[in-house]
Amino acid sequence: MAERDNNRRGKGRDRDETPEFADRLVAINRVSKTVKGGKRFGFAALVVVGDQKGRVGFGKGKAKEVPEAIRKATEQAKRQMIRVQLREGRTLHHDMEGRHGAGRVVMRTAPQGTGIIAGGPMRAVFEMLGIQDVVAKSIGSQNPYNMIRATLDGLRKEASPRSVAQRRGKKVADILPKQNNVDQQSDVAHNAPVAEATADA
Numbered sequence: 001m002a003e004r005d006n007n008r009r010g011k012g013r014d015r016d017e018t019p020e021f022a023d024r025l026v027a028i029n030r031v032s033k034t035v036k037g038g039k040r041f042g043f044a045a046l047v048v049v050g051d052q053k054g055r056v057g058f059g060k061g062k063a064k065e066v067p068e069a070i071r072k073a074t075e076q077a078k079r080q081m082i083r084v085q086l087r088e089g090r091t092l093h094h095d096m097e098g099r100h101g102a103g104r105v106v107m108r109t110a111p112q113g114t115g116i117i118a119g120g121p122m123r124a125v126f127e128m129l130g131i132q133d134v135v136a137k138s139i140g141s142q143n144p145y146n147m148i149r150a151t152l153d154g155l156r157k158e159a160s161p162r163s164v165a166q167r168r169g170k171k172v173a174d175i176l177p178k179q180n181n182v183d184q185q186s187d188v189a190h191n192a193p194v195a196e197a198t199a200d201a
Contacts, residue, residue, distance in 0.1 A: 023049045023074050024124040026058075027144045028066065045069040046144055048121075049077035050128025053089075056155075057081030058125070058148050082152060085160040088112075090132040093161065098154025103146030107136045107154055121147040129155070 027046040032039045043066050050056035057080050061072025087093045092109045099105075105122060110133040116126050118136035121144040126134055138147050161176055 021049050021051050021078060022128055023047055023077070024128055025070060026121050026124050026148065028069070031062065040064075043069045045073045046148070047073035047077050048124045048128050048148065049074055049081065050125075050130065052128060052130035054086055054130060055081050055083050056125055056129040056152070058152070060145070082156060084129060084155045084158055085163070086129075086131065087160070089130070091134055092131070093158055096154045096157050098150040098152070098157070099140075100149035100153050101146050102141035103138070103143065103150035104140030105136060105138050105147065105150045105154060107134060107151070109133075110135050119147070120144070122151050124148075125151045125155075 025045065025047055029044045030041060031044050032041050034040075042062055042064050044060060044062045045066070046058065046060050047070060048056065048058045057077040059073040059076030059078070059080065061069045061074075061076060063069040063072060085093065087109070090112065092107060095106075095108045097104070097106050110117075112133055114133040114135065116123055116131065116134055118126055118134065119138055122136050122138060125148060126136070136151075138150075140150065141147065165171060
């Protein structure tokens with residue numbers, strides 16, 4: 001009976017250890033607290049966690065040892081994850097801007113093959129989110145905490161054409177711009193005289 005219980009515990013432990021989320025350590029700082037006898041030193045960790053399929057979150061943790069601080073930050077990040085809808089599973093649906101305090105970031109959608117063009121903390125968020133093509137720039141505070149919060153603030157504002165169409169009671173085709181059709185018609189109109197001239201010649 002005892003062996004069966006141990007086997008059950010072992011199986012449950014293996015199931016919990018399956019890596020569902022990936023994590024990235026963004027920053028780690030040594031902090032000190034002044035007390036009567038002197039100073040007590042500890043560590044503060046900033047971690048970004050995501051499933052690389054549209055979910056991402058960040059957390060911070062403090063402890064006397066680095067591994068414990070990272071563990072606390074990772075657990076907090078998993079508790080406060082957000083879901084972001086991606087276009088074709090690789091980039092953003094539209095350009096957006098995010099703010100938090102003095103932090104301000106600008107994120108733009110990019111064609112396939114562009115890659116992730118962004119700074120350190122923002123790059124960690126995009127990689128854990130699963131974005132493959134994006135152009136981003138931080139034009140505010142360079143504090144990694146503010147940069148990540150501003151990035152998540154911008155990502156929360158994103159809306160896919162499907163969600164906008166459902167909210168407005170329309171079809172997705174009515175929401176998307178018809179500029180491609182106009183460009184195709186203009187190209188045909190410009191090329192038609194040239195084709196007629198060559199035929200007469």
